[in-house]
Amino acid sequence: MTEPFVLVERDAAIVTVVMNEPETRNALSRTEQCDEMIDALDAVNRDPDVKVLVLTGAGSVFCAGGNIKDMEAKQGFMAGTPDEIGERYRHSLQRLAKTLYGLEVPTIAAVNGPAMGAGLDLACMCDMRIASERARFSETFVRLGLISGIGGAWFLPRAIGHARAAEMAFSGRIIDADTALAYGLVSEVLPVEALRNRANALAAELAANSGVALRYAKRLLRLSERSELTVALDATAALQTIAHLTEGHRMSVERYLEEQRVRRAAGR
Template sequence: MTPFLVTERSDAILTVRMNRPETRNALSDPEQMQEFVDLCAQLKRDRSVKVVILTGTANAFCAGGNIKDMRERGGIFGGSPYELRENYRNGIQTIPLALYELDVPVIAAVNGPAIGAGLDLACMCDIRIAGDNALFAESFVRLGIVPGDGGAWLLPRIVGMPRASLMAFTGDTIDAAKALAWGLVADVVPAAALEEEAMKLARRIAANPSHALRMTKRLLREGQHMRLDSLLELSASFQALAHYTEDHHEAVAAFIEKRAPEYTGK
């Protein structure tokens, strides 16, 4: 079977495409979830990757759960209530645990509808940019179910509780312009230019030392649930490590000498 995640490497940037255009890149098969987990494990080991771009093939980012599978009680939606619970815990819920905790910065290039679990998947990324054709919906309630993959935790931290509640309680779809106004996405660009703009952003990020990027992301993640004094302790430890890297010394030397730095990842 063709992999769900198709990857393409450009220097220190890895583009990852969800590749099920016939289902608008819906998430239902355990194998799809495992591909996300395996990819994140690989990225933890590969220190040469500085940025990941996540996008979808064709005209959709991700349509969420496969509704046909829901109707037929197939994929992760099959079995008894106990089995369903385990399917969620060992299936789609492994994606936020793996992707959200990944130290590599991740850009979601939302190239079309990001619906239900698709919206939540975009929220697991660090930065979201959207084509002007993108659509967003926390639509679980319209199917008589709840956000089962972390959306109730993720979405309020991005758009705030009132707007997250509005999206979750109505299931309404918002367009790219409203997503930008609400802070759900950082930028909206013409659909035809989305991948180019995502790559430009990725290159700006990848121009920095990999160790500093990964530790900065970890601090941002930990800062969401730590006290200030605890975060400062962690920051001091990370900073001590950063000061002893070769890339830090190169950055300082390049700044003083007014030249472009040459980083080695050491």
């Protein structure tokens, strides 16, 4: 029986999705891989107890992008007529892009190794990115006579700005983790053995907050990317009104006041 491409790990309110095909460097070339990831992400959206998602890769690579051997053999996404290839992209990779980017909870990409082509684009779909020292990043498509089929031309400029994105997209250059940090592509670079622990600690820090507030905050961040201030403020007023009435808000206020009382009693 074929091993699943996606492993889902659950720790209380935190879900970790692991791309699990290290023998192919977690290459993303088949519709069933996308279907597995989409199913896992949809399950997160449906579960109100999930607060944070971590995305990472098994082995030494985050995701190598498309499988070059499949490209040569014209199989996987690359099989069939032009119409069939286009439809396959729309209903697999591009559906995955919409699902990951549209996830309701905060997402952290723990980039354990090279994130190439579609792998880089997957990382850019996440809200936060941290990387190991072994991570490498590239929009490799032009070097193969291709463009990003999963939306890199939309995601990458939003992560690092137009000029840097254009440089990476037009050159296909590979950058190391320190350069990615300087570009603002990742927020931290860590030893590879410390990456998962740091991702879990960051996820736990976020998950300590109200799940409703986290989902609302993310919804507003997404809305702010495509709306005028007045529209964003109207949506904020509506969501804030609901948030004031939630159990999460009440518990957060109680916890905050208790922490203040403890500090005052300790003379801090």
